[in-house]
Every structure is written in structure tokens, then in C-alpha cells.
Amino acid sequence: MPANMAGILKHLAVLVAAAALAACAGSPPPLAEPGGLAIVGAQLIDGTGADPIPDSVLVIRNDRIVAAGPRATTGIPAGAEVVDAAGQTIIPGLADMHAHYGADADTALEMMRTQLYYGVTTARSIGTDNPEQVALMLEAHAGRPDTPRLFTAGRGFTHPGGFNAGAQQPASTDEARAMVRALAGQGVHFVKMWVNEMPEPGLKITPEMRTAIVEEAIANGLVPVAHIDEEADGRQLVEAGLGDFLHSTVLTFGPGSGAPMDDPAPSAEFIRMCLDNNVSFTPTLSIVQNNWHFADNPELLDDPDLRAAMNPQALERWSDPEARAAVVEADNFEDRKAAFRQLQDFVKTMHDAGVRVALGTDSGTANVPMGWGTHHELELYVEAGLTPMEAIVAATATSASVTPPVGEAEFGTLEVGKIADLVVLDADPLEDVRNTLAIDGVMKGGAWVEREGLLPVR
Numbered sequence: 001m002p003a004n005m006a007g008i009l010k011h012l013a014v015l016v017a018a019a020a021l022a023a024c025a026g027s028p029p030p031l032a033e034p035g036g037l038a039i040v041g042a043q044l045i046d047g048t049g050a051d052p053i054p055d056s057v058l059v060i061r062n063d064r065i066v067a068a069g070p071r072a073t074t075g076i077p078a079g080a081e082v083v084d085a086a087g088q089t090i091i092p093g094l095a096d097m098h099a100h101y102g103a104d105a106d107t108a109l110e111m112m113r114t115q116l117y118y119g120v121t122t123a124r125s126i127g128t129d130n131p132e133q134v135a136l137m138l139e140a141h142a143g144r145p146d147t148p149r150l151f152t153a154g155r156g157f158t159h160p161g162g163f164n165a166g167a168q169q170p171a172s173t174d175e176a177r178a179m180v181r182a183l184a185g186q187g188v189h190f191v192k193m194w195v196n197e198m199p200e201p202g203l204k205i206t207p208e209m210r211t212a213i214v215e216e217a218i219a220n221g222l223v224p225v226a227h228i229d230e231e232a233d234g235r236q237l238v239e240a241g242l243g244d245f246l247h248s249t250v251l252t253f254g255p256g257s258g259a260p261m262d263d264p265a266p267s268a269e270f271i272r273m274c275l276d277n278n279v280s281f282t283p284t285l286s287i288v289q290n291n292w293h294f295a296d297n298p299e300l301l302d303d304p305d306l307r308a309a310m311n312p313q314a315l316e317r318w319s320d321p322e323a324r325a326a327v328v329e330a331d332n333f334e335d336r337k338a339a340f341r342q343l344q345d346f347v348k349t350m351h352d353a354g355v356r357v358a359l360g361t362d363s364g365t366a367n368v369p370m371g372w373g374t375h376h377e378l379e380l381y382v383e384a385g386l387t388p389m390e391a392i393v394a395a396t397a398t399s400a401s402v403t404p405p406v407g408e409a410e411f412g413t414l415e416v417g418k419i420a421d422l423v424v425l426d427a428d429p430l431e432d433v434r435n436t437l438a439i440d441g442v443m444k445g446g447a448w449v450e451r452e453g454l455l456p457v458r
């Protein structure tokens with residue numbers, strides 16, 4: 001070793017010792033690379049489920065998080081723009097894994113902008129997109145500043161004459177495989193199928209067809225997902241290679257739904273199967289509960305943001321006292337609530353068993369408002385028995401983990417190296433999860449979102 005090198009090393013050792021001393025004294029060393037943005041003083045919830053950091057420093061450079069930790073040990077780079085967020089809470093941007101975006105690209109764009117206003121920075125469009133909408137989704141995937149990061153399944157699959165009427169209805173497995181390849185050619189990310197007895201018995205997509213779709217999706221690098229309603233279908237799909245299902249195995253759609261089941265709990269065998277295959281699911285409690293929530297809680301309609309986000313026909317319906325009374329005074333209202341409680345128990349049972357629960361809402365259907373609905377789903381998870389922290393993990397890290405490349409998301413948590421998608425809140429969601437709606441600012445990909453003007457004006 002040359003003598004001057006030894007001198008340099010000695011000098012470095014002195015510098016390191018000085019830095020360590022400074023850290024002990026409570027003034028952390030500044031980060032080597034200057035500049036960037038530092039959000040200082042907030043409670044930081046990073047989305048991993050780790051304990052919140054009460055007085056944090058979060059440093060962002062370009063689109064990435066470059067430092068995150070307690071103020072006492074996390075340096076602020078020289079020349080960084082410092083944002084004081086004392087008294088506030090930072091959570092990762094929310095990811096909604098089940099949304100639908102209307103009939104055309106203009107409507108879809110309006111709905112996406114509404115989601116972003118509400119801090120939904122990632123979303124999955126799940127099976128109802130025409131080619132024009134797919135093109136818009138791919139733009140949103142690549143990084144439009146006024147939309148969430150979108151993933152799409154294009155148009156999903158069903159049995160001829162089955163649910164959902166707008167879906168692709170292959171007559172043979174060969175035709176189904178060709179349709180999946182065509183979707184891959186469009187550049188979509190997922191392949192969706194509806195597996196249930198609707199609109200009448202006998203119209204459920206067959207096991208043979210489902211297996212062909214799952215196999216062809218995987219062969220083309222797409223992620224297969226399925227709307228299910230019954231456990232037997234869930235098992236068949238997992239055996240076929242599906243790793244992510246939508247809704248639950250508590251009868252929710254079609255004949256017989258809306259009344260409590262005799263045996264709604266998932267079987268030990270199904271839970272085992274999900275765990276062994278690392279299966280995730282997205283329960284979408286909102287699509288059920290929002291069918292009466294505004295009838296039961298009309299005061300919510302005083303919120304101008306919610307009114308703007310709501311489907312106009314739904315807003316008109318729930319603004320009408322007679323329409324509300326027809327729901328809450330109906331003979332079957334208590335039954336519907338009891339059946340929904342079974343659905344929440346299913347989510348809690350699966351979650352406690354260790355099955356990965358993502359967050360999705362069916363936002364964009366009539367009664368589930370874009371953006372607002374994503375926050376409300378968190379509330380329904382907490383009502384189901386998850387802690388606010390567990391609900392936030394579902395809506396961030398776990399949801400991100402189901403997007404392709406599966407398990408490798410670069411967003412969803414506020415850890416060093418991840419993409420900076422975040423929401424700054426004026427109130428603590430760990431005290432009341434509804435505080436995720438107290439939004440002060442939204443950042444996507446390291447840039448503050450211009451929220452003003454994102455909500456539709458009608």
C-alpha cells in the first residue's frame with residue numbers, strides 16, 4: 001500500500017469517528033449527496049407494518065426515497081428543500097386493486113383523476129376496458145401526472161350468456177387462448193374472469209375454460225385473476241395455477257346472496273391451499289355495504305368532495321328520502337347486514353390465518369365512489385377486526401405486491417429505494433382510520449400532485 005493511501009485511510013477513520021460522535025450528540029451527519037426534498041417532523045407510517053416513526057425525516061430525490069427514519073438519526077442533505085410536517089402523518093399512496101372505469105376513455109380519465117385527488121396513486125382496472133380505455137391505462141401506467149399508476153386486464157372472460165354481459169365469451173378453449181394472446185398483444189397486465197352462477201344457474205364459466213385461460217395468461221406473462229363466489233371454484237382455480245382472487249367465498253352475487261349462510265367460514269383445507277400457494281385476495285367489501293351505506297348515513301352526502309366523486313345517478317337516488325327509506329325499512333335489511341357481517345368475518349379469518357389480503361373496492365360501480373371508496377374500504381376492514389395499521393398495509397404493501405412483476409413492486413412502501421408515492425394527512429389514521437381522508441397533500445413518483453381541479457365539476 002502506498003504511504004499516501006495509508007494517510008488517506010487514517011484521515012477517513014478520523015472523519016468516520018467524528019460523524020459517529022456527531023450522531024451520538026444528537027445532530028446526525030448530513031447525507032453526502034446534497035439537494036432533494038426533506039419532509040420533516042411527521043409521524044411516518046411506511047406501509048410495511050413496522051411501528052410508526054413519531055418524529056421522522058423522509059428524503060426524496062427525483063422519484064425515489066433516499067432516506068427515511070427518526071429525525072435523531074436521519075440526516076437532511078445540504079441544500080434540500082425542507083417541508084415542515086410536524087403534527088401530520090405520512091402514509092404510502094393507496095393502491096386500489098379493484099376498480100371499473102365507465103364506458104369510454106373520457107369517463108375513465110375523469111374517474112382516474114378523482115382517485116388521484118383522494119391519494120389513490122395506484123389502481124387496477126379489472127376487466128371492463130375497451131381498446132381505447134386500455135390505451136389510456138397504458139399511458140397512466142407509464143406515468144401521467146394527473147392519474148394513478150394504472151394496471152389493466154382489458155376485457156375479461158365469462159361463459160356465453162353469463163356474467164358479466166360485456167365480457168369476452170369464448171365458445172372453445174382454443175378461442176379463449178387466442179383471446180388471451182390478443183390481450184397480451186394489447187399490452188395489458190392481468191387477465192380477468194368472472195366465475196359465478198349469474199345471471200342464472202348453468203351459465204358459469206367451465207373449469208376446463210378457466211384452466212385454459214389461467215395457463216395461457218401465465219404463458220404470455222400476464223397475471224390471471226378471478227371473480228369468485230364459492231369455495232369449490234376457488235380451489236379449482238388455485239389448482240390450475242391462479243394466485244390472486246377477487247371477492248370471497250361467501251355467497252355475495254346472484255341468487256341466494258344477501259341472506260346469511262349456514263356455514264360461511266372458509267374451510268381449513270382452503271386456507272391451507274392459499275397459504276401453500278402464497279395466494280392473495282381482494283375482498284371488495286364496499287360493493288356490498290355501499291348498497292345501503294348512504295341510505296343509512298345520509299349526512300355523508302354533505303361532503304362536497306364526496307358529492308363530486310359520486311356517480312350522479314347514485315347521488316340523486318341517495319339524496320331522495322323515500323329512496324333511502326325503501327332500503328333501510330325493507331324487511332330484508334337486517335338479513336343483508338348479517339350476511340355482510342359474515343363477509344367481514346371471512347376477511348378477518350383469512351387475514352388472521354396469514355392469507356394475504358389486498359385492498360379493492362369495485363369503485364366505479366354505481367354505489368362505490370371513486371377515491372372516497374378506497375378510504376371507506378379501510379374503514380370496513382377495521383370494522384371487520386383488522387387494526388388500522390393492518391388495513392393500511394393491505395392498501396399499500398400487499399396491494400402493490402399483487403401487481404406485476406408480482407412481488408417486485410417498486411412502490412407501495414416508504415422505504416429507501418422505493419418510488420415516492422405518499423399522502424400527507426392532517427390527522428392520525430392509527431387513532432381513527434377514517435383520518436386517511438384528512439388529506440393535506442399527495443405525492444406521486446416524487447412530484448406533488450396538483451389536486452386542485454382533479455375532481456369533476458358537474
Ligand SMILES: [Zn+2]
Nearest residue numbers: 098100126362
Ligand atoms: Zn368488479
